[in-house]
Every structure is written in C-alpha cells, then in structure tokens.
Amino acid sequence: MYVKICGLSEPEHVVAAVEAGADAIGFVLTRSSRQITPERAAELGALVPEHVLTVGVFRGEDPATVRQAALASGVRAVQLHGRHPHGDFTALKDLGVRLVRAVDAQADLRCGAFDEDLLIVDAPQAGSGLPWDWAAVRGRASGRWMLAGGLDPANVREAVAAADPWGVDVSSGVETAPGVKDSTLIQAFLKAVRG
Numbered sequence: 001m002y003v004k005i006c007g008l009s010e011p012e013h014v015v016a017a018v019e020a021g022a023d024a025i026g027f028v029l030t031r032s033s034r035q036i037t038p039e040r041a042a043e044l045g046a047l048v049p050e051h052v053l054t055v056g057v058f059r060g061e062d063p064a065t066v067r068q069a070a071l072a073s074g075v076r077a078v079q080l081h082g083r084h085p086h087g088d089f090t091a092l093k094d095l096g097v098r099l100v101r102a103v104d105a106q107a108d109l110r111c112g113a114f115d116e117d118l119l120i121v122d123a124p125q126a127g128s129g130l131p132w133d134w135a136a137v138r139g140r141a142s143g144r145w146m147l148a149g150g151l152d153p154a155n156v157r158e159a160v161a162a163a164d165p166w167g168v169d170v171s172s173g174v175e176t177a178p179g180v181k182d183s184t185l186i187q188a189f190l191k192a193v194r195g
C-alpha cells in the first residue's frame with residue numbers, strides 16, 4: 001500500500017515520515033493554512049532520500065505558475081488539485097516530474113486519463129479532514145489511485161477495506177491541530193496501514 005503524508009512544514013515531521021516508511025511527502029504550495037514557500041519546500045526536500053517522492057500541491061494555479069514553483073522547490077512531482085483541464089497536465093509534461101491529479105469522486109477516476117502518473121480521490125473539501133463515503137468509490141477508480149479525505153490512524157484500515165485503493169493520502173489525521181503535524185501520529189498511521 002502506497003502512503004503519502006501531505007502538508008508537511010517542519011523538518012522533524014519530514015524525517016519522521018521518511019523513517020516511518022512514507023512513499024511520498026506533500027508540500028502545500030497553494031493558498032492554505034498549510035502553505036509553505038517553494039524555498040521552504042526546497043529546504044525540506046533536501047532531507048528526503050531519492051526513493052521518496054516529494055510532491056508540490058497546487059490548486060487553481062495556471063501551468064506557468066506551477067512550473068515556476070516546481071522548479072524553485074525542486075519537488076519530484078506536482079499535484080493539481082480540483083478539476084484542472086487536461087491541457088494543464090499536457091502543458092507540464094515536459095517538466096520532468098511526476099504528475100498527480102487529485103479530484104473528488106464525481107470526476108473521471110481512471111488514473112492516466114489526463115496523462116497523470118498518480119490519481120488521488122479525495123473528499124469534496126481538500127485538506128478538511130472530513131471523512132466521506134469511501135465505499136462509494138470501490139470499483140470505480142482504476143490504476144495507481146490513492147484514497148484521501150478524513151483518514152487517520154484509527155480509521156484507515158476500515159477505509160482501505162471499504163474502497164480497495166492502491167494507496168492512501170493523509171493530512172489532518174496526523175495533526176494535533178489544524179496545520180500542526182505530529183510525529184507519533186505519522187508513525188501510527190504508517191503502522192496502521194502496514195500492520
């Protein structure tokens with residue numbers, strides 16, 4: 001099970017996520033209480049080994065803005081959150097990073113349909129920590145897709161059983177307060193997923 005921990009902003013939590021076995025780490029580079037600068041993301045990314053994917057998270061920015069921030073931060077993937085048109089992914093294809101499409105369950109749920117490498121199926125409100133009807137997506141999404149939205153160490157096994165995803169993505173569920181990550185919760189999430 002592929003695991004992405006999103007919305008990191010402090011070195012200790014980046015190190016905790018890597019040591020706990022996360023496959024991908026997300027830096028929010030768009031307007032949010034979790035937003036960090038591309039320069040901060042570059043500093044944090046320097047702590048991440050090659051085999052772990054660093055993901056810059058964007059929502060609503062045009063491809064030129066995404067490109068600039070991706071280059072400044074050195075992330076290995078960009079995540080376009082929401083209903084970005086196919087052309088936004090095409091415009092970023094030559095950037096040399098992985099492309100991640102993050103959408104709600106009403107969108108096209110075939111990973112690769114927009115030339116993306118990874119797909120996230122999320123709650124209607126990104127980063128809200130609100131659980132949703134995970135079972136509703138079972139059998140509807142295909143390929144390398146991650147379930148997100150309201151996951152935490154206590155419910156992730158139930159969510160995986162309900163939706164049968166290829167991977168999982170979490171942010172609020174490993175925080176003690178909005179935007180405040182917790183290393184113990186990050187470890188507990190990875191342990192719950194991997195057993």
Ligand SMILES: O=C(O)c1ccccc1NCC(=O)[C@H](O)[C@H](O)COP(=O)(O)O
Nearest residue numbers: 006032126127128129149150170171172
């Ligand atoms: O997390 C944010 O603040 C955010 C803001 C704007 C666009 C996307 C955002 N997060 C993207 C993620 O990949 C989150 O991990 C995902 O939405 C799950 O969040 P949560 O329900 O808090 O676990």
